[in-house]
Amino acid sequence: MAKETLSERIIFSVTKMEVPESYILTLVKSMTDEKKNRVRLWFWQGLAIVAVVVFFVTQHMLREQLPVRAEQIAHQELKSTVSTNGRVEPMEKSTLYSAAVARVKAVYVHVGEQVPAGKVLVVLDDVNARAHVATAESGVKSAQAGLEAVLHNGTLEQRQGASTEITRAKIERDQAQRDLNALNRLAATGAASQSEVAAARQRLATDEAALHGLETSAQHRYSPAEVARAKAALADAQAALASAHAELAQTVLRAPSAGTVYSVSAHAGDYTEEGQALVEMADLHREQIRAYFDEVDIAHLTANAPIVIKWDARPGHEWHGRIVRPPASVTTYGTRNVGEVLVSIDDNNSGLLPDTNVNVTATTSSDPSALTIPRQAVYSENGKAYVFKIVNNKLERTPITTGIATVSQIAILHGLKDGDTVAVGSTNGQPLTSGAAVKVLR
Numbered sequence: 001m002a003k004e005t006l007s008e009r010i011i012f013s014v015t016k017m018e019v020p021e022s023y024i025l026t027l028v029k030s031m032t033d034e035k036k037n038r039v040r041l042w043f044w045q046g047l048a049i050v051a052v053v054v055f056f057v058t059q060h061m062l063r064e065q066l067p068v069r070a071e072q073i074a075h076q077e078l079k080s081t082v083s084t085n086g087r088v089e090p091m092e093k094s095t096l097y098s099a100a101v102a103r104v105k106a107v108y109v110h111v112g113e114q115v116p117a118g119k120v121l122v123v124l125d126d127v128n129a130r131a132h133v134a135t136a137e138s139g140v141k142s143a144q145a146g147l148e149a150v151l152h153n154g155t156l157e158q159r160q161g162a163s164t165e166i167t168r169a170k171i172e173r174d175q176a177q178r179d180l181n182a183l184n185r186l187a188a189t190g191a192a193s194q195s196e197v198a199a200a201r202q203r204l205a206t207d208e209a210a211l212h213g214l215e216t217s218a219q220h221r222y223s224p225a226e227v228a229r230a231k232a233a234l235a236d237a238q239a240a241l242a243s244a245h246a247e248l249a250q251t252v253l254r255a256p257s258a259g260t261v262y263s264v265s266a267h268a269g270d271y272t273e274e275g276q277a278l279v280e281m282a283d284l285h286r287e288q289i290r291a292y293f294d295e296v297d298i299a300h301l302t303a304n305a306p307i308v309i310k311w312d313a314r315p316g317h318e319w320h321g322r323i324v325r326p327p328a329s330v331t332t333y334g335t336r337n338v339g340e341v342l343v344s345i346d347d348n349n350s351g352l353l354p355d356t357n358v359n360v361t362a363t364t365s366s367d368p369s370a371l372t373i374p375r376q377a378v379y380s381e382n383g384k385a386y387v388f389k390i391v392n393n394k395l396e397r398t399p400i401t402t403g404i405a406t407v408s409q410i411a412i413l414h415g416l417k418d419g420d421t422v423a424v425g426s427t428n429g430q431p432l433t434s435g436a437a438v439k440v441l442r
Contacts, residue, residue, distance in 0.1 A: 066430055068423040068438045070390055071374055075418060078370035078411050079363050080404040082300060086291035086309075086343065086360040088352050090282030094257065098272035099250040102126040107266050109279065115255045121279050122266050124251040133248050136241035143234035150230040166211065173207035180204050259283045262353055282354055287345055291360040292338040293327065300364035301326045307343050308361045311352060319352060321345045323362065365404045370411040377422045378402065378410055388423040388432045389416065390440065395423060397434040 102124040109121045180200040186192035263280035272278065289309065293301060303326055309319040327339025343360065345352065352358070377387050378400070385402050388395040400415030416422070423432055427441055 066395075066432075066436050066438045067427045067441050068390075068395075068432070069425055069427060070421050070423050070438075070440045071377060073371055073373055073412065073416050073418060073420045073422065075369045076372055076409075077366070077368050078372055078404055078406060078409055079366040080300075080406060081361050081363050082293065082297040083359065083361045084291055084293045084297070084338075086289040086341075086358050088287055088289055088354055088356045088358060090284070090354045091286045091288055092257070092259070093280070093282045093354060094255070094259065095277050096121065096253045096256075096279040096281075098124065098274060098276045098278055099247070100126055100128065100274050102129075102251060102272055104266050104268050104270045104272060104278075105251075107264065107268055109261050109264060111261055111264050114260050115258065115281065117255055117257045119255045120252060121255055121261070122253040124253070124272065126248070126251045129244070129248040129251055132244040133241070136237070136244040139237040140234070140241050143230070143237035147227075147230040147234045150227050169207065169211040173204065173211050176200065176204035176207045253279060255281065257283075280354070284351060284354070287352060287354065288324070289321065289343040289345065289358060289360060291341045291343050291362075292333050292336070293341055293362070295330050295337040295339065297364075298327050298330070298339040301339075301341060301362060302364075306363045308363075309343070309345065309352075310359045310361075311356060312359070313356070319345055320347055367404060367411060370403065371413075371416065371418060372409045372411055373416070373422055374424055375405060375408060375410045377424045387416070388434070390421045390423055390438060393437055393439070395432055395434055395436045395438055398422075 103126075105123045105125040107122050109115060109119070115121070180197070180203075183192045183197045183200045187194060187197050259281045260283070261279060261281045262284070264278070265276075266272065266278040289307075291307075301323060303323055305323045307321040307323060309321060311317070311319075321343045323341055324344045325342040327341055330337050330339055332338075341362075373387065378385050379387065384399060386397055386399045389398040390396070398415055401413040403411030403413045405411065421440075423438065426432060
């Protein structure tokens with residue numbers, strides 16, 4: 001007997017039970033909707049399964065073909081450097097100052113001029129200095145006259161007056177002698193008294209004493225102390241004159257040594273202040289640089305370390321030198337803790353100007369044939385460095401030992417060999433993992 005379908009069984013039941021036709025139609029419609037819902041559910045479940053399968057297949061395919069950038073290890077020169085700023089300073093610098101308030105009379109030099117020692121650079125007109133010289137010269141002449149008078153027993157007028165007085169005193173003495181002789185003859189005949197003779201003798205003695213005093217005064221008018229005082233006065237006057245001449249000489253500014261003038265602030269007709277710098281010059285072939293390295297870099301600096309110097313005012317040009325004196329202490333420079341380093345300049349034949357700011361780069365270590373890779377390719381975990389070496393298109397985590405490094409490159413001491421290829425990073429941002437298959441993009 002053939003198997004009855006559900007519809008037939010329903011119809012048979014309905015026939016037997018005489019169920020209303022409307023009820024039968026409602027039941028059939030309900031069964032049809034239920035079947036449609038089951039089909040729709042199966043469809044969405046199948047679609048979800050397909051999506052999951054596609055996702056995992058895609059992930060698997062991407063994992064198998066992880067795109068990476070890679071670099072081949074090679075030997076090259078590698079230098080480790082530290083950079084900072086510095087200031088150029090001449091080893092022999094000369095600055096010419098104005099000694100007083102004065103007017104600039106003339107300027108005989110210009111910036112960049114090489115001058116020999118002794119060349120007149122600037123002449124000042126100092127009225128006070130000239131007045132001091134005139135006063136000092138007058139003082140010297142007065143002191144010389146005073147000393148001459150002391151050494152020659154007075155001035156010419158005094159000597160002439162003394163000579164006249166001596167002559168007159170001699171005449172009076174001689175007259176007194178003649179009078180005494182005459183009275184002596186008269187007294188012998190009784191024509192003159194003894195009192196008259198005594199008076200004449202006294203007058204003669206007085207005249208002789210006066211003559212002797214005048215002669216002594218003419219020959220020894222001044223004491224040794226007065227002579228010494230006159231000599232000291234002349235020495236003081238001469239010293240004052242020398243000082244005045246020195247003051248006047250400072251109005252003529254000369255080059256103290258041969259060199260190059262790199263700064264001139266004097267202009268004819270200007271007035272200067274005392275202590276104002278007018279001309280600066282130096283031997284530009286003998287300069288050094290005072291560089292300021294940060295405290296963290298000091299330990300890497302050694303004497304004779306090579307230095308490269310660059311000046312923003314001359315782009316594309318560089319000078320070379322060496323560290324003469326490594327830092328001995330740490331000082332504060334602005335907001336930085338730095339060590340001062342003196343740097344010699346080996347090839348300063350093209351004009352680094354004094355007092356200019358320059359950029360200084362010191363080579364702290366170098367290897368002419370280092371095995372290098374990009375620093376981006378090096379990873380670290382627990383203080384141990386490693387790279388992802390590419391072997392048969394797969395990543396292989398490889399521990400390494402590093403050496404000196406620059407901003408972009410690092411030396412490999414152990415773990416890799418020349419010709420090895422390492423992954424620098426993926427191009428899609430996916431992390432590198434050991435064992436992952438890769439596609440190298442050049």
